[in-house]
Amino acid sequence: MTSLPGPTPKKLGLVIDLDICVGCHACVVSCKEWNTGGYGAALSDQDPYGAAPSGSWNNRVHSFEIEPDPAASRRQGGAYGDARIVHFPKSCLHCEDAPCVPVCPTGASYKRAEDGIVLVNEDICIGCGLCAWACPYGAREMDAAEGVMKKCTLCVDRIYNENIPEVDRVPACVRSCPTNARHFGDLADPDSEVSRMVAERGGIDLMPEQETKPVNKYLPPRPRRDRDDTSMLNLAALADPVPTGFLGWLDNALERLG
Amino acid sequence: MNKPALNLSPPVSDRIEKTTCYMCACRCGIDVHIRDGKLRYIEGNRDHPVNRGVLCAKGSAGIMQHLSPSRLRKPLLRVGERGKGAFREIEWEEAMALAVSWLKPVRESDPRKLAFFTGRDQSQALTSWFAQQYGTPNFAAHGGFCSVNMAAGGISTIGGAFWEFGAPDWERTRLFMLFGVAEDHDSNPLKIGISKLKARGAKVIGVNPVRTGYNAIADEWVGITPGTDGLFILALVHELLRTGRVDLDYLLRYSNAGWLLIDAPGTAEHGLIARDREGKPLVGLRGSGIIVSHDRAGRKATLKGAYRLPDGRRAVPVFERLVETYLDPKYAPEAVAEETGVPATTIRRIAAELARVAFEEEIVLERPWTDMKGERHPRMIGRPVSFHAMRGISAHSNGFQTCRALHLLQVLLGSVDCPGGFRFEPPYPKPMAAHPRPHGDARPGQPLAGPPLGFPLGPEDLLLEADGVTPQRIDKAYSWEAPLAAHGLMHMVISNAAAGDPYPVDVLFLYMANMSWNSSMNSRGVMEMLEAKREDGEYVIPKIIYSDAYASEMVAYADLVLPDTTYLERHDCISLLDRPISEPDAIADSIRWPVFEPDRDVRGFQSVLLDLGARLGLPGFVDENGAPAYRDYADYITRHERRPGVGPLAGFRGADGTKSGRGEPNPDQIRRYIENGGFWMAHVPEEAQFFKHANRAYQDWAVEMGVTDAPTPVTFELYSEPLRRFQLAAEGHGERQPPDHLRASIRAAFTPLPCWYPPFEGESLAEVGGKEAFPFHAITQRPMAMYHSWGSQNAWLRQIHGTNPLYVPAPVCDELGLEDGDWIWVISHHGRIKVQMARMAAVNSRTLWTWNAIGKRKGAWNLAPDAPEATRGFLLNHLIHELLPPKGDGLRWANSDPVTGQAAWYDLRVRIEKAEAGDEAEPRFPPQERPAGLPEPPREIRYGQEWSE
Amino acid sequence: MHPAGSIIIFTTLSGMGLGLMALMGLGAIPAGGGAALAGAALVFLLTGAGLVSSLFHLGHPERAWRALSQWRSSWLSREGVLSVLALAVFGLHAGAMVFLDLNLWPLGFLAALLATATVYATAMIYGSLRSVPTWNDPLTPVVYLAFAAAGGTLAAALIARLFALPGAVLELLAVVLLVAAWTAKALWWKQAPARGFGGSTPESATGLGGIGRVRLFEAPHTSPNYLLKEMVFVVGRRHVRKLRTIAVILGAAVPLALVLLSLAFGGVWPLLVVAVASHVAGVLAERWLFFAEAKHTVALYYGHGEAHGRRVAG
Numbered sequence A: 001m002t003s004l005p006g007p008t009p010k011k012l013g014l015v016i017d018l019d020i021c022v023g024c025h026a027c028v029v030s031c032k033e034w035n036t037g038g039y040g041a042a043l044s045d046q047d048p049y050g051a052a053p054s055g056s057w058n059n060r061v062h063s064f065e066i067e068p069d070p071a072a073s074r075r076q077g078g079a080y081g082d083a084r085i086v087h088f089p090k091s092c093l094h095c096e097d098a099p100c101v102p103v104c105p106t107g108a109s110y111k112r113a114e115d116g117i118v119l120v121n122e123d124i125c126i127g128c129g130l131c132a133w134a135c136p137y138g139a140r141e142m143d144a145a146e147g148v149m150k151k152c153t154l155c156v157d158r159i160y161n162e163n164i165p166e167v168d169r170v171p172a173c174v175r176s177c178p179t180n181a182r183h184f185g186d187l188a189d190p191d192s193e194v195s196r197m198v199a200e201r202g203g204i205d206l207m208p209e210q211e212t213k214p215v216n217k218y219l220p221p222r223p224r225r226d227r228d229d230t231s232m233l234n235l236a237a238l239a240d241p242v243p244t245g246f247l248g249w250l251d252n253a254l255e256r257l258g
Numbered sequence B: 001m002n003k004p005a006l007n008l009s010p011p012v013s014d015r016i017e018k019t020t021c022y023m024c025a026c027r028c029g030i031d032v033h034i035r036d037g038k039l040r041y042i043e044g045n046r047d048h049p050v051n052r053g054v055l056c057a058k059g060s061a062g063i064m065q066h067l068s069p070s071r072l073r074k075p076l077l078r079v080g081e082r083g084k085g086a087f088r089e090i091e092w093e094e095a096m097a098l099a100v101s102w103l104k105p106v107r108e109s110d111p112r113k114l115a116f117f118t119g120r121d122q123s124q125a126l127t128s129w130f131a132q133q134y135g136t137p138n139f140a141a142h143g144g145f146c147s148v149n150m151a152a153g154g155i156s157t158i159g160g161a162f163w164e165f166g167a168p169d170w171e172r173t174r175l176f177m178l179f180g181v182a183e184d185h186d187s188n189p190l191k192i193g194i195s196k197l198k199a200r201g202a203k204v205i206g207v208n209p210v211r212t213g214y215n216a217i218a219d220e221w222v223g224i225t226p227g228t229d230g231l232f233i234l235a236l237v238h239e240l241l242r243t244g245r246v247d248l249d250y251l252l253r254y255s256n257a258g259w260l261l262i263d264a265p266g267t268a269e270h271g272l273i274a275r276d277r278e279g280k281p282l283v284g285l286r287g288s289g290i291i292v293s294h295d296r297a298g299r300k301a302t303l304k305g306a307y308r309l310p311d312g313r314r315a316v317p318v319f320e321r322l323v324e325t326y327l328d329p330k331y332a333p334e335a336v337a338e339e340t341g342v343p344a345t346t347i348r349r350i351a352a353e354l355a356r357v358a359f360e361e362e363i364v365l366e367r368p369w370t371d372m373k374g375e376r377h378p379r380m381i382g383r384p385v386s387f388h389a390m391r392g393i394s395a396h397s398n399g400f401q402t403c404r405a406l407h408l409l410q411v412l413l414g415s416v417d418c419p420g421g422f423r424f425e426p427p428y429p430k431p432m433a434a435h436p437r438p439h440g441d442a443r444p445g446q447p448l449a450g451p452p453l454g455f456p457l458g459p460e461d462l463l464l465e466a467d468g469v470t471p472q473r474i475d476k477a478y479s480w481e482a483p484l485a486a487h488g489l490m491h492m493v494i495s496n497a498a499a500g501d502p503y504p505v506d507v508l509f510l511y512m513a514n515m516s517w518n519s520s521m522n523s524r525g526v527m528e529m530l531e532a533k534r535e536d537g538e539y540v541i542p543k544i545i546y547s548d549a550y551a552s553e554m555v556a557y558a559d560l561v562l563p564d565t566t567y568l569e570r571h572d573c574i575s576l577l578d579r580p581i582s583e584p585d586a587i588a589d590s591i592r593w594p595v596f597e598p599d600r601d602v603r604g605f606q607s608v609l610l611d612l613g614a615r616l617g618l619p620g621f622v623d624e625n626g627a628p629a630y631r632d633y634a635d636y637i638t639r640h641e642r643r644p645g646v647g648p649l650a651g652f653r654g655a656d657g658t659k660s661g662r663g664e665p666n667p668d669q670i671r672r673y674i675e676n677g678g679f680w681m682a683h684v685p686e687e688a689q690f691f692k693h694a695n696r697a698y699q700d701w702a703v704e705m706g707v708t709d710a711p712t713p714v715t716f717e718l719y720s721e722p723l724r725r726f727q728l729a730a731e732g733h734g735e736r737q738p739p740d741h742l743r744a745s746i747r748a749a750f751t752p753l754p755c756w757y758p759p760f761e762g763e764s765l766a767e768v769g770g771k772e773a774f775p776f777h778a779i780t781q782r783p784m785a786m787y788h789s790w791g792s793q794n795a796w797l798r799q800i801h802g803t804n805p806l807y808v809p810a811p812v813c814d815e816l817g818l819e820d821g822d823w824i825w826v827i828s829h830h831g832r833i834k835v836q837m838a839r840m841a842a843v844n845s846r847t848l849w850t851w852n853a854i855g856k857r858k859g860a861w862n863l864a865p866d867a868p869e870a871t872r873g874f875l876l877n878h879l880i881h882e883l884l885p886p887k888g889d890g891l892r893w894a895n896s897d898p899v900t901g902q903a904a905w906y907d908l909r910v911r912i913e914k915a916e917a918g919d920e921a922e923p924r925f926p927p928q929e930r931p932a933g934l935p936e937p938p939r940e941i942r943y944g945q946e947w948s949e
Numbered sequence C: 001m002h003p004a005g006s007i008i009i010f011t012t013l014s015g016m017g018l019g020l021m022a023l024m025g026l027g028a029i030p031a032g033g034g035a036a037l038a039g040a041a042l043v044f045l046l047t048g049a050g051l052v053s054s055l056f057h058l059g060h061p062e063r064a065w066r067a068l069s070q071w072r073s074s075w076l077s078r079e080g081v082l083s084v085l086a087l088a089v090f091g092l093h094a095g096a097m098v099f100l101d102l103n104l105w106p107l108g109f110l111a112a113l114l115a116t117a118t119v120y121a122t123a124m125i126y127g128s129l130r131s132v133p134t135w136n137d138p139l140t141p142v143v144y145l146a147f148a149a150a151g152g153t154l155a156a157a158l159i160a161r162l163f164a165l166p167g168a169v170l171e172l173l174a175v176v177l178l179v180a181a182w183t184a185k186a187l188w189w190k191q192a193p194a195r196g197f198g199g200s201t202p203e204s205a206t207g208l209g210g211i212g213r214v215r216l217f218e219a220p221h222t223s224p225n226y227l228l229k230e231m232v233f234v235v236g237r238r239h240v241r242k243l244r245t246i247a248v249i250l251g252a253a254v255p256l257a258l259v260l261l262s263l264a265f266g267g268v269w270p271l272l273v274v275a276v277a278s279h280v281a282g283v284l285a286e287r288w289l290f291f292a293e294a295k296h297t298v299a300l301y302y303g304h305g306e307a308h309g310r311r312v313a314g
């Protein structure tokens, strides 16, 4: 049934560290590459060498510019305004209260009772698109060639796959991320590495007001350390900040060397 | 229940082949999954020293490169005019015969008339050997327009460079400063490393006008004004000296800080290093006034005072000069704040942080070691501050000295190759003197006496004609215009050849470089030069041979195209003789091998070059009977020896494959590499892992590994005597004299202590309205998910970067009333382009920027002529000229660093004007044709559909 | 949201058809004779055309039957089930009316109920989506129901007049319902689009509000994608105003005037033909706007939630 399974014993998902994501798109392309020959239909590309190329992707990276005080950074001309860029990868969040599941008229969209992964059964999907409308995050894309809904599978065909070595039984995007900004694990287990990370770093939900209860969490960027804290501004100057003073100091310093 | 039965363990692939990625020059190890004989999936090789399992976006998009409809299919012979792209397919035999018929007469008459230049290939050991044996000095790879400042600055100062030849001690560093890096060659290692630092809570400071990528995640961002890093760094030096926060012990042991400089103004020796009869540098002994050779004084050498040399001349230690120079108030933080855009308080604090971390958070490794003087050290002392830099500081006309300044800063802090600092990767360190000198003196039918590229140590090593002024090389490398041009000046080859200055060439032979487009300055001008004809109707550059794997812009300008394979279809070797992949703790090299056989009539370029060399009868390319010495590149990789026992690959040598570094060729070597995952690696012994420049264990091990034939310890040259030799010439001393118009600039730029001067372009605008008329800097950045021009043919990557806006600082937008998507004119002294802009606040307020090399010529790369890359993508290159604006003295000066000839891409100055809305960027070019034999690209891709369940 | 032609046609036509069905179920048109036949035919034509049109929206129309399975959770499924039931029940009812001259009232009432429920289900497909706050409004089903009723009544009046049956009551009812529908729509227009992103912002969408104002810097891809095409439809404000005027003129003013005229002249069926056609055109415009004006929260990730500096990919 399309109805949600209720609380699942496991909540498998991703934890994405916005403090270290450099926006390299490695996770984007490795996801496409793994999944286009994997679960379900290929992730197709239309007009791939033409004027308006487009395609299906399960994971995309946005970049945002954040201005603590837009007026100030405008005044100060950016360089020493505090404006900053945050790179922001986004795939399905495998929500606990996933609105994309109950809306599905065919039951193709479902949440696995055992681990909480939200999937589309492409064999019965009619390609109505309603689940994509229901997802507030834009985590589902209709494949233009196959006419079925594609979404992040949490690499369900990797994480339990006995044909690949155990270390590699993680999602493709996690495996490839060069900065280790993506972590995979069970967020229902408070002792899992991912849960601990979320607790320590204050992991957040996207759009909590939508009450979807996302399983995936985002670790916010750590505060920057660029204040001109006056206590450490000045090195104790030598007796006399001129060459003669320096050379005088040098004698003593060299003596101390022995 | 609609819950389908899921197969959670679907088969992934039939087999996995391990080779090396070449979607960029980082050379990560890849596991290529093959299913039904087709490429199923590429992932990072977990055991590989470069990427340790991770893979970037480009690497993962390899499938689309391997299948690109832009792949060339057969040798091509031009049938239309140059630039049109009209070709007919020919057989390889015809292509080779034609190439030989062009190259043979040139070699027999004047081998200089062949200019052979290559892009970022990874076979320079072979290509340079080809040029040497052919007898032309006109060879170089892309380094001259890429980052030679970084290489030459590093090698001349510490005997090694950042680039990919060294790395921060990622495990131990606590403060890391990154200057001018968007992506770099070592892109995955950098990301892995920075991630480790952040996980440990080490601080990362990014110095960059733009706050994207690494700078976006840095703990601190210094939004410096382009071209002023040298000044910023020297202000840090000023602060450290002013407050006595330098590592004197380290300086005395490892640098030339104590060496005495001859102080005899006006003489030909003024400023040279005082030496004893054996040529050993002299130092003064502390307290006594006695002068001895530096290796006898040890740490008793003095760093200050004046000494009398035995011949009565005065001499002062380098360090005293250095202190005088940098304590000058012009380097005080307040004095540089305006120019650099970095507040004085920030400079002070960063200096203080560097000093605190270096000296108060000192690391001690209980690891005894012995230095080159035989002194046993009970432990290794580390200063956990490290630095990395790339083109942001090197692609300026003051980049060489800026790189030197950064290395000076490192040495003052005692953080070169110590625990926590910057670490050399074998075969580095290697002092400048241990590199070869460049070789010219081409003679008909003869090879050169040595390799064309190297490091000159003084004017006597320049490649000049007998008049002492005329350059021997087409690119004028190693002439007075670019004396330390260690990588050549690829960006000057076409314009010099077109101008016949210093002479015309007959054959231009290019490999893997898109010279009619994104790798040239003044791209339109270059296209015109390639199309230009003499009065007799012949092209000014009569013959162009080009090897590319894809239908790039440059293909349209070739007369003969030699189609290469893709990286999954050929043998390659990533050799210690070229650009190594070593790690600080390991020496390593790797191979590529044909994981797939080409389905087209294409050949690996290196094999083609060996064939060509054999057909030309070049020494070494043929055996004593004149038969080809090597069957193909794989055979060459296995059997070629540079020095006895030392060949392209260092691993699995010796008849039975048990020897490392040195050993007889092993016929089974390539198979051993394949079995080992495509690479070979040997760990640096523990005792040898730090202070490699002065570490006996390392030096001995390096000899054992065949890296060098004798120990080559390095003394860090804070003061560069070779630079002083050029300066002396400019002051009128010595036999070889620069032309008068270059004297002043050589004197100013060749200071033996690192200096800073404003970038040339900004200073040379007087005739065209002055700096005020071009108030902004304009620079490019590497997009992490795109590799120069060659990523755009990739169906996946081009969805990510199909167009590029020009990012304009928010205050400038507000002033000019610009909103995202507006069209603007961007105007430099040389030209104007019309592009779409976007707003950005996190950027230096005087700096505009865009992603590099997204713009494409219509029709190139087998893309539709209305592809966004061609209609809205653009290049800044149209605004950059290889020469500076005329100064009114009748001369045009090169837009390059005067020391190394490095192209000064990032000196560009522009103004902007709001433009009428449009739908296409300008300039526009007529489309080039799809080369003969290339398919119509598909309308839809469903890669992997056959495996869907 | 992208205004998909097939869905616009479907909701407009089937809305009217189901409205007519309900009215016929309630006995607006007497059993027997041409009127019942014409009415029943029109119901099947309108709902049938609507349903067929809706199939064009599907990636796999051949599997459409599967959409009947999830009535327990999915409004779309409920719509499908209800419409099938409604058509079946109405079919029986209509058969009795046409062939047996019988008005089986319980069957009629049931058909009316099912027709109403179907329209409600259609509306709730949209109205239940929190991700589209514009739609997620209690007035959404009211508007859908009112338009279906008004359209159905107009059609019923037309049939009545066509067959020279007494139509004044229907005409009067049409006037009332038209006024009611457009009043509901006016209210909806006043409040629904103003719901914007329903309290979600770029800051809440990214969780980065703690740092400052969030603005899209670079879209994930420079080329357009399904999400942008489907969910981030941008329609100019001037365009909206123009279309609203057209919708009101065609959907309200013209039909009202014509119905009143017809009423004044004691039933002029050609006027009603034009009224129905104009109403359909007006509702098509209204439905187009219903989609075009609707904001999906995914737009917040694509630079559409901000006061300045929006960036559209493609």
Ligand SMILES: Nc1nc2c(c(=O)[nH]1)N[C@H]1C(S)=C(S)[C@@H](COP(=O)(O)OP(=O)(O)OC[C@H]3O[C@@H](n4cnc5c(=O)[nH]c(N)nc54)[C@H](O)[C@@H]3O)O[C@H]1N2
Pocket: B119, B120, B142, B145, B146, B147, B511, B512, B513, B514, B515, B518, B519, B520, B547, B548, B549, B550, B551, B552, B553, B554, B564, B565, B566, B567, B605, B780, B781, B787, B788, B789, B790, B852, B853, B876, B877, B905
């Ligand atoms: N404005 C601006 N311009 C710049 C720079 C900048 O920062 N700003 N950077 C400069 C720098 S550092 C560099 S290195 C240059 C790079 O510029 P180029 O050296 O021109 O590099 P690419 O665009 O990568 O193109 C190299 C050519 O190699 C071909 N190729 C790819 N794979 C193969 C292969 O396997 N075999 C063969 N035979 N050919 C192959 C490609 O099709 C392409 O035609 O650009 C320079 N230009």
Ligand SMILES: Nc1nc2c(c(=O)[nH]1)N[C@H]1C(S)=C(S)[C@@H](COP(=O)(O)OP(=O)(O)OC[C@H]3O[C@@H](n4cnc5c(=O)[nH]c(N)nc54)[C@H](O)[C@@H]3O)O[C@H]1N2
Pocket: B024, B025, B120, B146, B147, B179, B180, B181, B182, B183, B184, B185, B186, B187, B207, B208, B209, B210, B224, B225, B226, B227, B228, B229, B389, B390, B391, B392, B393, B396, B779, B780, B781, B782, B783, B784, B785, B786, B787, B788, B849, B906
């Ligand atoms: N993905 C990807 N990787 C690549 C390449 C690619 O095309 N794509 N190209 C490869 C090649 S050939 C090269 S040479 C390397 C180059 O690697 P990088 O050196 O990282 O190359 P750029 O993108 O030129 O980076 C220059 C950086 O310096 C900044 N910058 C410009 N001027 C200044 C300045 O005056 N001061 C400071 N502090 N910063 C400044 C720019 O904002 C930019 O961030 O990358 C290699 N790796």
Ligand code: SF4
Pocket: A091, A092, A093, A094, A095, A098, A099, A100, A101, A118, A134, A135, A136, A137, A138, A139, A140, A151, A212
């Ligand atoms: S992110 Fe979207 S698609 Fe994924 S579970 Fe949540 S609502 Fe569904």
Ligand code: SF4
Pocket: A103, A104, A105, A106, A107, A108, A109, A120, A124, A125, A126, A127, A128, A129, A130, A131, A132, A148, A149
């Ligand atoms: S598109 Fe497929 S999965 Fe989504 S709601 Fe429709 S039938 Fe269900």
Ligand code: SF4
Pocket: A030, A031, A032, A034, A035, A058, A059, A091, A092, A151, A152, A153, A154, A155, A171, A172, A173, A174
């Ligand atoms: S978990 Fe798998 S499907 Fe999901 S984003 Fe990562 S790679 Fe893509």
Ligand code: SF4
Pocket: A020, A021, A022, A023, A024, A025, A026, A027, A028, A061, A087, A089, A176, A177, A178, A179, A180, A181, A182
């Ligand atoms: S691979 Fe990692 S660093 Fe790169 S964009 Fe994805 S999450 Fe960010």
Ligand code: SF4
Pocket: B021, B022, B023, B024, B025, B026, B027, B028, B051, B054, B055, B056, B057, B058, B059, B060, B187, B188
């Ligand atoms: S950085 Fe990326 S493209 Fe370059 S070699 Fe590594 S995986 Fe390949």
Ligand SMILES: [Mo]
Pocket: B142, B145, B146, B147
């Ligand atoms: Mo480069």
